[in-house]
Amino acid sequence: MKFKRGQFSFRRLFPSLSTQNSEAVLLVKTSIKIDYVDVSNSIRWNTKTLELELETEELANELYANLNLCLSTLTQRPRRLLAFVNPLSGKGHARVVYDKKVLPIFQQANIAVQTIYTDRANHAQDHIINEPLDEYDGLICAGGDGMFAELCHGLLLRTARDREINIDDRQVNIIRPNLRIGIIPAGSTDAVVFGTTGLNDPVTSALQIIAGESLPIDITTVHNESGFVRFMATMLAYGFFGDIIHQSDRWRCLGPLRYDLAGFCQFVRNTSYHSELTITLSPHDSARMCHTQAATSLNSVGGTSSVAPDYQRLINSSSLSLIDESLKNKSMDTINKIVTPNVTFCSRNCVLCAEEKADPEKVHSSLQIKREGRYTTVNCLNMPCRCAKSKYGMSPFVHLGKMTLGKQESMFAFGIRLGDGTFDLILVKRSWRTGFLRFLWQVANDSRTIEDLPHVEKYRVSEVLIRPINTGRKRGGNWSCDGELINGNEIQVRVHRQALNLFASGIQFAEHQKAENLKKPANLWFPCFRTKKNIKYEESNSF
Structure with a gap:
């Protein structure tokens, strides 16, 4: 002014x-x-x-x-920020984007910014852990998802150290830091920005930082048999996508092209891995399943319950017995309908995400199920993972967290609930290359009905334990967490509700835009790619 x-x-x-x-x-x-x-x-x-x-x-x-x-008087607006810029991010454009587009906006808004240009890996993370941060109202990173991961790890690890929390404990409950993180997109994928603002525009992100927008998101902890490994904000993968990261690391000289080449090679190989998973369903879905099973047990002969052999109970439900063979198929259909996430969009004032904490009188027992088989890829998604190669992301229905600002009640958050204390687990079973191609095609074009593919299973969960079963001399698959390779004979992923606060508004669509653009899936070109749910969407014109 x-x-x-x-x-x-x-x-x-x-x-x-x-x-x-x-x-x-x-x-x-x-x-x-x-x-x-x-x-x-x-x-x-x-x-x-x-x-x-x-x-x-x-x-x-x-x-x-x-x-x-x-x-x-607008206390949510930051006054002083600490910014980290990766000069090599985005083919070397990150510094230009920050200096020419973002920094002038901060100066125009009278925000004092101390800028650090990183010169090595984990530079930002080490600075956040070891240096005083009391004078700052927030942390900013200009770069890609890797730069955000550094700030995320540094801030969460520092908070855990200050609160004397044992991060190696698998049942640890991490505490939300006081500082917020803002992201200036200047990387190759920018999946976090796509998932929290809707597009990778540096000016939009800078203005949301200045306005003091706030969006709490879920963070998951990743542990192996030795202890803590990483925090996961976007995606953990075992199998196909982990193998791509492993292969592409050998071809760094090829630049971004290495990911496409590595993906093609892995697709041709069509490798699958024998794995066992212990899945803890979200409390809401667990309560629905227990209610359905109890109702079914009253209607079945001798009071037996409706659980198929592939699904194992938690201790809380161990008193219910197995049904006879004639009811297994019907039971499996019922369970699949319950554990598969509902295809619903999260409103800006979502009830699930707005709850500050669970009511002790309404806490539901979580239900565990087990799955075992050969899977081409096992994916845990905490965000949709939208990018230039995926229109909606692999999982567009994980729910948006409570936004502390925002005046328009008719605005809608697209797809995900980033702060409801759950994440999506997507299992792709072994199939022919044509079957896996259908999966990849839907991830790229329209993943809203991805669970309707015959070889895909989708669950909304709060925790999962993934244990590869390696027989003979055959090598196991590779693990990747937020694009970084990790190691472990078994990996546990556990969600922490609204554990990190971002300078972001969430993805917002006006009601007419939402109905116009999202009421039906994109038209499929080839009949072989059509699913039953696509036909239902086309007939009903509803979402």
Whole structure:
């Protein structure tokens, strides 16, 4: 916000006026320029300028002081930030994006920013863990998902150290740090920004930081048999996608092309891995399953319950027995309907995500099930993982967390609930290459009905233990967590609800846009790629 004193003369409008006459009509005007954020497009934010002309300089000074006083009462807005910039991110464009587009906006908003240009791996993480941060209102990273992972790990590990939390304990409950993290997208995929703002626009992200937008997201802890391994914000994969990361690390000289080549090689190999999974369903789905099983047991002969051999009970449900063979198929269909996540979108004021903590009187017993078989890929998704290669991401229905700001009740968060204390588990069973190609095609184009593929299983869970079963000399698959390779004979993934706060508004769509764009899946080109649910969507025109 600026004001200036200037002269205005009617001579500009009437050049024929003489000099003497023009001096008589010479007026002195004072103008104020107000820069503000334009959110008319709820996805892409921009800055605009409003210029006001006032009669006197005293009036301008008064308005200027009052506007600054109003801004000072907005406590959610940051005053001082610590920014980390990876100069090598995005093919070396990250520094240019930050210096030319983002830093001037921060300066215009009178935000003090201390900038550190990283020169090695884990530079930002080490600085956050070891240096004092009391003077800052938030941390900013300019780069890709790897740069965000450094800030995420540094902040969470520092908080765990300060609170004397044993992070190696598998049942640890991590504490949300006081500082928020803002992300300036300047990487190759920017999956976190896509999942929390809707697009990878540096200006939009910078303006949401300035406005003090806040979005709590779930974070998962990853442990192996030795202890803590990593925090996971986006995706953990075993098998196909982990093998791609492992292969691409050998071809770094090829640049971004290495990922496409590695993916093609893994697709041709069509490798699957024998694995056993212990899945802890989300408490909500566990309660629904127990209720359905109890109701079925009353209607079955001898009071037996409806559980198929592939699904194992938790201790809390161990009193229920197995049903006879004639009811297994019906039971399996019922269970599949319950444990498969409902295809629903999360409203901006989602009830599930708005709950600060669980009511002790309403806590449901979690239910565990076991799955064993040969899987081409096992994927745990905490975000949709949208990017240029995937329109909706692999899992667009994981629920958006509670947003502390936002005035439009009719705005909708797309797909995911980033803060409801669950994540999605997607299992792709062994199949022919054509079957796996269908899976990859839907991930790239429209993954909203991905669970309808015959070789895909999808669960909404709070915890999962993945144990590869290696027989003979055959080598096991590779693990990747947020794009980084990890090791372990078994991996446990456990979610922590709203454990990290971001400077982000969440993905928002107006009601008419949501109904217009999301009410049915994209038309499929080939009949062989059509699923039963695609046909239902086309017939009902509903989501």
